[in-house]
Amino acid sequence: MSNLFQPYRLRSLTIPNRAWMAPMCQYSAAADGPLQGVPTDWHLAHLGARAVGGAGLILTEATAVSPEGRISPLDVGLWNEEQREAFRRITRFLESQGAVPAVQIAHAGRKASTAAPWHGGRQLRPDEGGWTTVAPSPLPFTDDGPVPREMTTRDIERVVADFARTAELALAAGFKVAEVHGAHGYLINEFLSPHSNHRDDEYGGSYENRTRFALEVVDAVRAVWPEELPVFFRISATDWLTENPEDPREGWTGEDTARFAKDLLAHGVDLLDVSTGGNAPGAAIPVGPDYQVPFAAKVREETDLPVAAVGLITGARQAEEILASGRADAVLLGRELLRDPYWVNSAAVELGDEPRRPVQYARAY
Template identity: 70%
Template sequence: MTSLFTPYDLRSLTVPNRIWMAAMCQYSAEPEGEAVGAPTDWHFTHLAARATGGAGLIITEATAVSPEGRISPYDLGIWNDTQAAAFRRITSFLTSQGVVPGIQLAHAGRKASTERTWVDRGRQIRPDEPYGWQPVAPSALPFDASATTPAELTTDQIRDVVRQFAQAAERALGAGFQVAEVHGAHGYLIHQFLSPHSNHRTDEYGGSFENRIRFALEVVDAVRAVWPDELPVFFRVSATDWLSENPEDDREGWTADDTVRLAKELQARGVDLMDVSTGGIAPDARIETGPGYQVPFAERVRNETGMPVAAVGLITEPAQAQEIVASGRADAVLLARELLRDPYWPRHAAAALGGRVAAPVQYHRA
């Protein structure tokens, strides 16, 4: 038995292994009507395949806490009871396979109202176009030159969004999810508040580090208040904006030092694990990629705070994933595109490394 296939305890939960599925948008929900934002047969099949494939924990794609919080009109949402009820079919199947079901609660902020990635390269849909709406953000700064200028949130509207996260978490609990992940990464709303690149406010939500993290902490407090003590809360963070790392870029951004400081605050508020990614706030940031290129950021959070972390970023090979966990660089790996290519990656990894993942009884003869 290798480290990658050992169980992992989080509060009252035991995740059967350390190979987890990261949230990945499918842009396949209905954009209007009674079933708007609800998971479909595609979502069930997509997630169920990774459950039978051996993933220990599966996090659904970014699931919007409000209609205007969707990245695209085709995103999942959990702002109403119809959507929550539709998720129960998925969570019931995942738990029947011994898989822990998690949900990523999200608000896209200024990166909302976009096309699907395979349509016009995911361009932003203008508010006056079909299925388009007015994005919101901490500051009236568009994502890039072609994007819609977002409306700056008032303090009352910020409080409304915090409530929406809490209400979404309550619905997610009723839908059978066992992990709630707050999406604070990839240039979406919480990240927009965190980063000085996108947050130019002069009130209590802008300026200093303490002010810029205020919204994130309020969301976490609201989610933790309605989430049971026996179940874990995760936080996905972009550990760096990749601006300060470039000596030729004089723009101010969120840094790895900031992430460590934030992790300590989140840990004190009951966040159980940091899901550590990077980037997404500046479309022209220079990012040096390569196998496991984001793992050092997760490792640093773990080393400097003692907080459990999951590592992401071009983790593709079984031996690579095993080394990350066995060496203590992270407590688990979250696979994304590799699981799109190979839903049975955990089984293939077990065969390669001499580990074991539980198989459905229907497959035992194989």
């Protein structure tokens, strides 16, 4: 059996393979009314197709812990019972196809309140269906963007409680993995990075202070999540600022990530989902195949925390080599699964493994 199709065990959970679906926003929920933030038939079909296609674990798109935590008005959320019941339908189907249902819980911070990409992706004013965003510091994401409201300590406490409440709802909805979204310039990433966190209280300044909010969220989620089920954390391993000698801006680094991984492990996180970027517009990012994998490999080499690699992983043998070389414990596929929902089953055939095909399709083979 190839490395890619070996089962993977975390706590009491066994994931059938190591080819997983990354979170990808669909901008397909209702923006307001009683169905605000509720996943729709689109989400069932979209996520369900990748389960049929063989993915071992399927992560939802960034699922907001509150209305103001959504990236856009069209994002899904999980802060009420209606959303919980809609997700329950999805998790049941994913499990029926042999996939592990996982939820990414998130708050978008200063990058919230945006239009869908096909509507321009710009930040929306309150009179356009948007809202005032919040952040660790009153710094806009772009020079000409809206200035977010600086969060008070009471705001921080409320958001931590929101993460815990969403985790409770996610468990009731049938999810087996909870992933805390700390990447891509959203709220937790904003606190971690000195590029976006200019606070002078206990949540800013030193490394210990800037990581405090993230660890409080992890502790709150871990406290309500069953001991036998895993918690993931998604991180942007670098802002691509100090990694680039030509960019004088201070930011979060690969060294910070390796250090933080040890803290996350001590607080009960079971796997680090390693991405990069998203917090600093204009950062020079050397995009290419495997360009983020070295950051995952660094964490795996320097800590005991398992890692998943992501980013321009498009080929079966490429994914297999990442695992076989010991650079990651699993791979997450994003755009490649948008192009081909059955990529994982095709990869199994290419690598000489047994694809997980539904009995309804047997006559095709």
